[in-house]
Amino acid sequence: MLGQAIADGILTGAIIALGAIGVSFGLQILRFANFAHSELVTWGAYLALVFVTFAGPGTPTGPLSFGWQLIAAMVFAGVLTGVLAWVVDILVFRRLRNSDAHPLSMVFAAFGVALVMRHVVVLIWGHGSYFYTRELQIALEVLPGIRMLPDQIFILGLTFVVVAAMHLYLTYSRTGMAMRAMAESPSLARVCGVQVESVVRWTWFISGGLAAMAGVFLGLTPQLHPEMGFNLLLALFAAAILGGAGSLIGAVVGGLLVGLAENLSVLFISPGYKTAMPFLVLLLVLFFRPQGLFGEKEGSR
Amino acid sequence: MSPPLLVARDIVAGYVPGLPIVKGVSADVARGEIVTIIGPNGAGKSTFLKALAGLVPVTSGEVRLGDAVVTGKDTHRLIAAGLAFVPQTGNVFTTLTIHENLTVGGHTIGPALRRRLDAAYEMFPALAAKRGQKARVLSGGQRQMLAIARALMTEPSVIMLDEPTAGLAPRVVGEVFADLRRLAQTDVAVLMVEQNAKAALRISDRGYVLADGENRFSGAASDLLADPAVAEAFLGSRRAGVAGSEAGRTH
Numbered sequence: 001m002l003g004q005a006i007a008d009g010i011l012t013g014a015i016i017a018l019g020a021i022g023v024s025f026g027l028q029i030l031r032f033a034n035f036a037h038s039e040l041v042t043w044g045a046y047l048a049l050v051f052v053t054f055a056g057p058g059t060p061t062g063p064l065s066f067g068w069q070l071i072a073a074m075v076f077a078g079v080l081t082g083v084l085a086w087v088v089d090i091l092v093f094r095r096l097r098n099s100d101a102h103p104l105s106m107v108f109a110a111f112g113v114a115l116v117m118r119h120v121v122v123l124i125w126g127h128g129s130y131f132y133t134r135e136l137q138i139a140l141e142v143l144p145g146i147r148m149l150p151d152q153i154f155i156l157g158l159t160f161v162v163v164a165a166m167h168l169y170l171t172y173s174r175t176g177m178a179m180r181a182m183a184e185s186p187s188l189a190r191v192c193g194v195q196v197e198s199v200v201r202w203t204w205f206i207s208g209g210l211a212a213m214a215g216v217f218l219g220l221t222p223q224l225h226p227e228m229g230f231n232l233l234l235a236l237f238a239a240a241i242l243g244g245a246g247s248l249i250g251a252v253v254g255g256l257l258v259g260l261a262e263n264l265s266v267l268f269i270s271p272g273y274k275t276a277m278p279f280l281v282l283l284l285v286l287f288f289r290p291q292g293l294f295g296e297k298e299g300s301r
Numbered sequence: 302m303s304p305p306l307l308v309a310r311d312i313v314a315g316y317v318p319g320l321p322i323v324k325g326v327s328a329d330v331a332r333g334e335i336v337t338i339i340g341p342n343g344a345g346k347s348t349f350l351k352a353l354a355g356l357v358p359v360t361s362g363e364v365r366l367g368d369a370v371v372t373g374k375d376t377h378r379l380i381a382a383g384l385a386f387v388p389q390t391g392n393v394f395t396t397l398t399i400h401e402n403l404t405v406g407g408h409t410i411g412p413a414l415r416r417r418l419d420a421a422y423e424m425f426p427a428l429a430a431k432r433g434q435k436a437r438v439l440s441g442g443q444r445q446m447l448a449i450a451r452a453l454m455t456e457p458s459v460i461m462l463d464e465p466t467a468g469l470a471p472r473v474v475g476e477v478f479a480d481l482r483r484l485a486q487t488d489v490a491v492l493m494v495e496q497n498a499k500a501a502l503r504i505s506d507r508g509y510v511l512a513d514g515e516n517r518f519s520g521a522a523s524d525l526l527a528d529p530a531v532a533e534a535f536l537g538s539r540r541a542g543v544a545g546s547e548a549g550r551t552h
């Protein structure tokens with residue numbers, strides 16, 4: 001029971017982590033709480049559905065329920081969602097940023113954007129649920145007493161690879177370094193010759209791409225519906241804040257902790273309280289470390 | 302003296318439209334020259350430098366860099382055109398390593414990056430020893446050195462510094478001023494704002510005194526130091542017997 005809950009928690013956590021990275025970037029690099037980020041998750045899932053509708057989910061490869069087409073769909077959705085995030089920035093957030101809008105105005109604008117994005121999904125695809133594939137899978141016993149679907153193992157593996165790649169990107173690439181510089185001080189980054197708008201564009205693109213990946217994974221386990229991203233929203237913020245805004249590793253660890261808190265709580269209390277668990281963890285962590293687990297203390301300079 | 306490299310004419314600038322902080326300030330600086338702007342708190346000195354660096358909107362007036370008019374240009378374009386700016390506070394990235402602090406604007410530097418890094422570490426050996434560490438481990442003086450080294454990475458023709466000695470120990474103040482003197486000898490134009498007015502003017506060629514967002518006095522640094530009107534109002538009363546390095550802070 002415990003082992004299974006941990007395995008489920010890590011799986012949920014991996015998906016939350018992918019979304020939380022974008023929320024964390026938003027908080028630290030773009031400097032506002034982007035409550036529309038969850039809708040990028042939904043859009044990513046539905047854009048992949050468009051691809052799958054035309055190309056099909058593919059014949060199952062090995063034990064997986066899908067073929068290469070779904071991987072292609074994920075890349076397709078990742079790129080388009082990245083572009084979508086950037087377009088929304090141009091239409092809404094950049095205007096506010098350039099007129100020095102109050103951070104709260106940005107947050108309310110984000111709420112508005114989220115509503116519009118969510119309801120456009122309903123408008124196009126309706127309220128019903130969709131599946132990428134209806135193939136049945138048999139869970140494998142990965143460890144004694146712990147069963148996982150092959151698709152879930154695939155999700156964990158791919159998430160790990162993508163997070164590792166992101167870490168290398170942030171650490172060694174020029175844009176990654178500029179993103180970290182922007183996270184600490186946008187005005188100093190500007191003075192160093194960093195092209196702020198270009199960094200903002202990359203930040204949106206990467207956030208959108210990772211959100212789409214989370215969306216496809218959510219859709220695989222097991223279905224798509226218009227509220228799929230929205231239902232994850234608070235968990236994304238809990239994970240980003242828990243880890244310490246602006247830290248990639250923090251967002252990932254935060255995501256895993258939130259996932260574990262949700263799934264482990266079911267062992268002790270009614271599942272009705274499951275979604276409240278991340279916030280209990282969040283409150284406890286912030287009580288002892290207000291800057292989050294991996295966050296840099298403000299005013300340390 | 303060569304013709305001025307950076308020329309600002311009648312600059313009006315401020316954060317809020319209709320409420321200028323800088324109300325028509327003119328200043329210029331030539332290659333190899335150190336020019337210091339002094340004046341009481343709230344005179345608009347910092348805002349003036351920020352306006353020249355493209356960080357505060359300029360509502361009227363003209364900024365020329367070399368032969369080009371650069372008024373209102375984006376900061377990264379000004380940097381590429383040979384301007385460098387060292388802000389007063391938060392002028393290094395504490396969460397980045399020293400090496401990263403120096404290379405973060407690397408795309409404006411291009412292939413010369415390696416050579417300039419070596420030059421920076423040669424100029425500031427204290428930084429070379431800690432290149433892989435986060436900048437938060439540095440002392441105040443070392444941070445100032447890193448900030449100056451970072452600004453020099455683009456091999457600017459003009460460097461502007463906002464109170465480079467604020468908060469530094471007296472011994473370190475001398476080191477920073479000596480560094481700026483050496484820099485000017487390499488034909489860089491140095492324009493700084495200083496509260497440490499007397500000490501700064503002593504190593505400067507010329508100076509400007511601002512008050513209420515306007516030019517009040519200007520001239521050779523030695524003349525400003527000797528001018529009783531400037532000394533009375535802006536360098537601190539001599540009769541009060543304030544120590545030289547602290548004189549500018551009495552206002």
